[in-house]
Amino acid sequence: xxxxxxxxxxxxxxxxxxxxxxxxxxxxxxxxxxxxxxxxxxxxxxxxxxxxxxxxxxxxxxxxxxxxxxxxxxxxxxxxxxxxxxxxxxxxxxxxxxxxxxxxxxxxxxxxxxxxxxxxxxxxxxxxxxxxxxxxxxxxxxxxxxxxxxxxxxxxxxxxxxxxxxxxxxxxxxxxxxxxxxxxxxxxxxxxxxxxxxxxxxxxxxxxxxxxxxxxxxxxxxxxxxxxxxxxxxxxxxxxxxxxxxxxxxxxxxxxxxxxxxxxxxxxxxxxxxxxxxxxxxxxxxxxxxxxxxxxxxxxxxxxxxxxxxxxxxxxxxxxxxx
Amino acid sequence: xxxxxxxxxxxxxxxxxxxxxxxxxxxxxxxxxxxxxxxxxxxxxxxxxxxxxxxxxxxxxxxxxxxxxxxxxxxxxxxxxxxxxxxxxxxxxxxxxxxxxxxxxxxxxxxxxxxxxxxxxxxxxxxxxxxxxxxxxxxxxxxxxxxxxxxxxxxxxxxxxxxxxxxxxxxxxxxxxxxxxxxxxxxxxxxxxxxxxxxxxxxxxxxxxxxxxxxxxxxxxxxxxxxxxxxxxxxxxxxxxxxxxxxxxxxxxxxxxxxxxxxxxxxxxxxxxxxxxxxxxxxxxxxxxxxxxxxxxxxxxxxxxxxxxxxxxxxxxxxxxxx
Numbered sequence: 001x002x003x004x005x006x007x008x009x010x011x012x013x014x015x016x017x018x019x020x021x022x023x024x025x026x027x028x029x030x031x032x033x034x035x036x037x038x039x040x041x042x043x044x045x046x047x048x049x050x051x052x053x054x055x056x057x058x059x060x061x062x063x064x065x066x067x068x069x070x071x072x073x074x075x076x077x078x079x080x081x082x083x084x085x086x087x088x089x090x091x092x093x094x095x096x097x098x099x100x101x102x103x104x105x106x107x108x109x110x111x112x113x114x115x116x117x118x119x120x121x122x123x124x125x126x127x128x129x130x131x132x133x134x135x136x137x138x139x140x141x142x143x144x145x146x147x148x149x150x151x152x153x154x155x156x157x158x159x160x161x162x163x164x165x166x167x168x169x170x171x172x173x174x175x176x177x178x179x180x181x182x183x184x185x186x187x188x189x190x191x192x193x194x195x196x197x198x199x200x201x202x203x204x205x206x207x208x209x210x211x212x213x214x215x216x217x218x219x220x221x222x223x224x225x226x227x228x229x230x231x232x233x234x235x236x237x238x239x240x241x242x243x244x245x246x247x248x249x250x251x252x253x254x255x256x257x258x259x260x261x262x263x264x265x266x267x268x269x270x271x272x273x274x275x276x277x278x279x280x281x282x283x284x285x286x287x288x289x290x291x292x293x294x295x296x297x298x299x300x301x302x303x304x305x306x307x308x309x310x311x312x313x314x315x316x317x318x319x320x321x322x323x
Numbered sequence: 324x325x326x327x328x329x330x331x332x333x334x335x336x337x338x339x340x341x342x343x344x345x346x347x348x349x350x351x352x353x354x355x356x357x358x359x360x361x362x363x364x365x366x367x368x369x370x371x372x373x374x375x376x377x378x379x380x381x382x383x384x385x386x387x388x389x390x391x392x393x394x395x396x397x398x399x400x401x402x403x404x405x406x407x408x409x410x411x412x413x414x415x416x417x418x419x420x421x422x423x424x425x426x427x428x429x430x431x432x433x434x435x436x437x438x439x440x441x442x443x444x445x446x447x448x449x450x451x452x453x454x455x456x457x458x459x460x461x462x463x464x465x466x467x468x469x470x471x472x473x474x475x476x477x478x479x480x481x482x483x484x485x486x487x488x489x490x491x492x493x494x495x496x497x498x499x500x501x502x503x504x505x506x507x508x509x510x511x512x513x514x515x516x517x518x519x520x521x522x523x524x525x526x527x528x529x530x531x532x533x534x535x536x537x538x539x540x541x542x543x544x545x546x547x548x549x550x551x552x553x554x555x556x557x558x559x560x561x562x563x564x565x566x567x568x569x570x571x572x573x574x575x576x577x578x579x580x581x582x583x584x585x586x587x588x589x590x591x592x593x594x595x596x597x598x599x600x601x602x603x604x605x606x607x608x609x610x611x612x613x614x615x616x617x618x619x620x621x622x623x624x625x626x627x628x629x630x631x632x633x634x635x636x637x638x639x640x641x642x643x644x645x646x
Contacts, residue, residue: 049433079404085426089451099404099422106405107412110372128412 007034008194008311011225015040015206016055017072017240018232018297019199020062022310025303026197027063027133029311035133036189037063040201041118042138042145042174042209043156047095048086050105051112054157055206056122056137057104064129066100072240075100094162119183136189138210139180145205146173156205165242168249174209182215190219195314198229200295202243203262204250217266226268226317228310230295231256234273239296257282264288269313271295271306289317330357331517331634334548338363338529339378340395340563341555341620342522343385345633348626349520350386350456352634358456359512360386363524364441365461365468365497365532366479370418371409373428374435377480378529379445379460380427387452389423395563398423417485442506459512461533462503468528469496479528488565491572497532505538513542518637521552523618525566526585527573540589549591549640551633553618554579557596562619580605587611592636594618594629612640 007030012023014037023037040055054073061067061075068074078098087093097105104125111121117140126135145156149167159165190196201207211217220227233256238244244254252258256272260283263270270288272279273295283290291313297303330353335346337360346360363378377396384390384398391397401421410416420428427448434444440463449458468479472490482488513519524530534540543550556579561567567577575581579595583606586593593611595602596618606613614636620626 048429049436050429075408079402079422081402081404081422082425082429085398085423086430089426089430089448091430099402100408102405102425103408103412106371106373107409107414113372125412 007031008315009034009189009192010036010195010197010311011189011193012037012197012199013201013207013210014038014055014059014199015201016043016058019055019201019206020059020067020072021297021303022197022199022230022307023059023133024062024300025297025305025307026311027131028300028304029307032132033134036136036185036193037133038136038138038186038189038210040138040206040209042143042205043160044142045144045155045157047097048091049109050102051109052095052097052105053108053118053122053137056118056135057101059135060104060122060126060129060131063126063131063133063135066129074098095157117183119185134185134189136183136186138186138216139213140183141180142176143180143209143213144175145209146175147205148172160242165245169204169242169246170249172204172208174212177209177212178214180213182213182219186216187219190216190223190225193223193225194318195311196220196223196225196227197310197314198227198263198267200230200232200239202232202238202241202246203259204243204246211266221266224321226314226321227266228269228271228291228314228317229259229263229267230271230306230310231259231273231276233259234295235275255279260286260288260290269317271310271313289313330354331638332357332359332512332515333518333520333634334359334361334512334516335520335522336361336524336530336533337378337382337522338524339366339381342378342524342529343382343390343395344620344626345520345522345553345630346382346456347385347623348620348628348630349634350454351623351627352630355455356457359459359508359516360456361459361461361509361512361533363461363529363532365466365528366483367465368467368478368480370420371414372432373425374432375418375420375428376431376441376445376460379441379458380424382458383427383445383449383452383454386449386454386456386458389452397421418480440506442508457508457512459506459509461509461539462536463506464503465499466503466532466536467498468532469498470528471495483565488568492527492565492569493572495527495531497535500532500535501537503536505536505542509539510542513539513546513548516546516548517641518634519543519546519548519550520633520637521550521586521590523553523555523562525555525561525564525569526582527566527569534589544589547644549637549644550589551592551594551614551637551640552582552586552590553594553629553633554582554596554599556582557618558598578602580609583609583611583613592640594633594636612636
C-alpha cells in the first residue's frame with residue numbers, strides 16, 4: 001500500500017502492546033512509508049546470548065499481522081519447543097521465548113555481532129514481513145531501564161516479567177542514555193513530521209526512555225508538527241501493565257489528567273477516553289487542547305478509528321496554528 | 324548405572340550416526356563412566372551465529388535416548404518452527420535445525436562466548452540428559468574439514484548437506500589441525516584404556532580428523548590397550564553416508580578389507596560383517612587379527628550385541644598379549 005502525497009507524515013512514539021496497537025491503527029489508515037514508528041529499546045536485554053528487543057518485536061509482529069491476539073506480544077500460535085528443551089537441560093526459563101519469536105532473536109543477534117546496526121536489522125526484518133511503515137529503534141546504542149524498588153535496583157525484565165511488576169517503583173534510571181545517539185532517520189522523521197503521536201504506552205518506562213535519547217526531545221519540540229498524546233490511563237486504570245501503579249508510587253495523579261500533567265511541557269493535544277470526559281477541564285487547565293473519544297482498542301476497527309481520530313485532531317491543531 | 328571395577332575402561336572414537344550407535348551399544352553394556360567417547364569436531368560450523376557440532380550432538384542425543392530413530396541424527400519428534408520462521412524472513416535455510424536441537428546450539432554458543440571450553444559444555448549437556456559416559460570432543464580448538472572436489476574446495480556441510488555428498492572427493496584437509504590441542508581428559512582416557520574402539524564411522528571425515536589431532540595417535544599407539552575397529556563398510560557399501568564413494572575416489576579398495584588396509588598401521592583387530600567373511604584372509608594378510616560377526620545395528624539389541632562382541636575381542640587380544 002503506497003500513500004498519496006496528501007497523507008500526513010506521522011511519527012509515532014511507542015512502547016509495547018498499547019503503542020503497537022495504535023501504530024497498527026495508523027498503518028491501517030494507509031500511511032504506508034509516511035508512518036515512522038520510533039520504539040523504546042530500554043527494555044532490550046540479553047538472554048542465552050541472544051539480543052531480545054521486546055518492544056520492537058511487539059511492534060514488528062503487530063504491524064506484520066503476526067501478533068498473538070491473546071497476549072498482545074509474541075507471535076500468534078507460537079510454540080515453546082526450544083524453551084522446554086532448555087528446561088530439560090536444567091536451565092532456568094522464566095522468560096518465555098516462542099519458537100517463531102526465536103528466529104527474530106537469532107537473526108538480530110547474528111547481524112549485531114556482524115556489526116550491523118539495530119536500525120538496519122529491524123528495517124530488514126520489517127521488510128521481510130511486508131511492513132510498509134518505518135520501524136525505528138530510538139537509538140542503536142545500548143540503553144537499559146532500571147527500576148529502584150524496595151527490593152533494590154532491578155533490571156527491567158527482572159521487574160516486569162520475573163517479578164510480574166509487583167514492586168512499587170520509586171525511581172527510574174536509563175543506563176547508557178547519555179552516550180546514546182539519535183539515529184539520523186529518527187531525527188529526519190521528526191523534522192519533517194506533520195503530526196507526532198505519543199502512543200498510549202507507559203509514560204515512565206516506554207515514552208520517557210525515548211524522550212531521554214539526547215537530542216530527541218529537542219528535535220520534537222523544534223518540529224512544527226503538533227504533538228498529540230493518547231492517554232494510556234482509562235477510568236483511572238491502565239489497560240495493561242503497571243502504568244497506574246507507577247503513577248501512584250511516583251507521586252502523580254492516577255488518571256488521564258495525571259498523565260496530561262506529566263506530559264504538559266511537550267504535548268499539544270491530549271486524547272482522553274469518553275469515560276474520562278469529566279477530566280477535560282483539568283487537562284485544558286494545563287494549557288493543552290483536549291479531545292475525547294473511545295480509546296479502548298479491542299479490534300482492528302477500534303485501532304483504525306482511534307488512529308484516524310488522532311490524525312484528525314493533529315490536523316485541526318496544525319490548521320489552527322497556521323490560521 | 325555405575326560400572327563395577329571389573330568393567331574395562333573403554334575409549335571409543337566416533338563420528339556421527341554409525342559411531343553414535345556403537346557408542347550407545349557400549350553404554351548399554353553397563354560401562355557407566357568407564358566409557359569415554361571421543362568425537363570428531365571437524366564438521367563443526369557456524370550457522371546464524373550459532374556453533375553447531377553435528378557429530379557431538381548425534382552422540383549426545385543417541386546416548387541420551389533422544390535421537391530421531393528415522394534419521395539417526397536430530398531429536399526424535401523435533402519440529403521446525405524456528406526454521407520455518409527464518410524462511411519467512413527470506414533467509415536461505417538449507418540446513419535443518421530442529422527446535423529442540425536449537426536449545427543445544429543456543430546453550431553451547433552462549434557458553435563458548437563466555438569462555439567455557441567445548442569439553443566443559445558437552446560434559447554439562449550430557450550430564451543434563453542423564454548420560455553416564457564421558458562425551459569428549461577430540462579438541463576444544465577449531466578444526467574444519469574441507470574437501471577438494473571437482474567443484475572446488477568445499478566446507479564439510481556444503482559438501483555433505485547442501486550438495487548431498489554427491490561430489491567425488493580427491494583430497495581432504497583439516498584446517499586448524501596443527502594448532503589443535505589434545506584435551507587432557509582425552510589423553511588420560513587413552514593412557515588408562517583397556518580397549519580402544521574405532522567405531523564404524525567414515526574413516527576419512529570422522530576417524531581421520533580425530534587421529535590427526537597432534538599427539539592423539541601417538542598416545543593411542545603408546546597405550547597398552549588393543550585397538551579394535553569395526554568396519555563401516557558391509558558388503559562393499561556404507562550403511563549410511565559417502566564412505567564407499569570416498570574409498571573409491573581416494574584410491575582404496577571399496578570393501579571392509581580396503582578399510583582394514585587403510586587402518587593397518589594402528590588397528591590390532593578388525594571386526595567385519597558376516598557377509599564379508601570371505602575377506603578375512605585378506606585382512607589377516609595385513610597382519611591384523613580379524614573377527615567376524617553381524618555388524619548391522621538396526622535395534623538397541625543389535626547395538627549392545629555388537630558392543631559386547633567388540634569388547635570381548637578386545638579382551639581376548641589383551642589376554643593374548645599378556646600371555
